[in-house]
Amino acid sequence: MATARKPQLKGVTSEADGKASDPLMVASVEKAFRVLSVFDRHHQALGLSQIAAAAGLDVSSAQRFTHTLTRLGYLHKNPDTKHFELTVKSLDLGHHFLRASRLVDKAMPYLLHLSKETEETVNLTMLDGTEIVFVTRFVSRHMLNTDVTIGTRMPAFCTAPGVAILSRLPEAEAIAVLDKSELKAYAPGTTSKKSDLIRKLKQSALQGYATAFEEFYHSDASIAAPILDPKGYPEGAVNIATSRSRYEPDEVVTKFSSLVMATAHAISRT
Template sequence: MRRRGKGCDLGCQAMQTDQAVPMPAIEAAPALPESPADHDPMRVQSVEKAFRVLCAFDASRPSLSLTQLAVAAELDKSAVQRFTHTLTALGYLRKDPATKRFELTVKTLDIGYRFVRTNVLVERARPYLLHISNTTEETVNLTVLDGGEVVFVSRMAGRHVINADIVIGARTPAYCSAPGIAMLARLPLDESLALLERWDRRPITPNTIWRMEDLRHKLVATAARGYATAFEELHHGDLSVAAAIVDATGRPIGAINIATLRSRMTPEAAEQAYMPMVVDAARAMSHNG
């Protein structure tokens, strides 16, 4: 279900094409219940709607017609026409003169770039990620928790790239990723379980841990030992070891993980080799480190 008002990464998944691309059918989303934000007098609805237009694009919908945008953004066609005109004039959208379809432009990368260059955690983590990547020749990531997903905000790709589709701004489900579990385990157990209950969970691979009772056991074990693992839960052949970075109150603000291939080492070997590295780096990056 499309979530109204949810933020998105504007720097990723933008695709440029001069050809009309066949699009999957877009169904209108059901009416959403009102939230307190809907009655927030300080909230500028036009800004929210403009972002809903930008966030309508993704890898499966790199270009959209005006009608498709109206359905995807849950706005009437006349409003979308005004927003696309403005966003095109500002340089964030491009309209194909032949097909009349819209697509994101490279200018949308500016927002993501500004985050990367101004975020304190990203800056603090950079030397640690670089050191670990040079030492292990594996892929090292810095992620943050956003809703039910972990978002990649910094990445040092190793010699053995696991998934070339993972770029800055990419998102993966938190419940079946080592960084996600590492961060959830640093929250009070009742809070993390309540979050997991609200999120969509399903088995992505035969190894995915997704049932609540199993996740509860994993959170307790992760909290006790101080790091998390995810072995082929999200991708076949993917082994990941992660530790959470916390603020001065002990709440998670990010996670660092090392990812390697099942063809290169066993899960036990990956855990033994990389656990000390992620734990030490996360502790050094934490405000209480």
């Protein structure tokens, strides 16, 4: 009867062995997060078995974790449909981060100021692996789409903030990020050849700012400058995001480059 136990970890094996060898790893925690991250735009409300399938758990585990997470307030169960969805409490953890981050704390007033001065959309982003994450944003009246929210991720290599950050990373680290990245073309302007990217990083380092024109989004036009810690290590980036329909590339540079750099420097110095 115990024979049926092992094969039930289907496709997750590659991850699982890593933990087997790690006695300090609490597997339940990872499973809980797996359950939570099953929910997204296309999976807003899910039944128990759907969750089990999507998270790679058996129904019993799914039962235990949904129960636990419901009691903790992160999930809500609709008593009629028996489906679960994420609750607004899911914002708590992110909020703790925003409050605890020295960088966010320093940056906020400067970003607000920059957004008033330029009347354009201003973002603070940080690097996580090969991606940049949107940490705070001030959206201008010119913004059209509302898809980018706090926590949104984009590949670093084809965004202005990503390039700005990479340009100040020790070269080995920057190249490691590029190597881990899937260098594919997302939009008409994507720079996706490694050699070109390295050149772009060097140029951005010299200039003190980075740009991206239709590299990720169609019609995006963005300029960014890195925020550095006292040792010169990049902690994040400030960027101004507009659209090709409103500015030509060279206009973006002439209008905004010194402003983003000044803002980034001010934050770095604080």
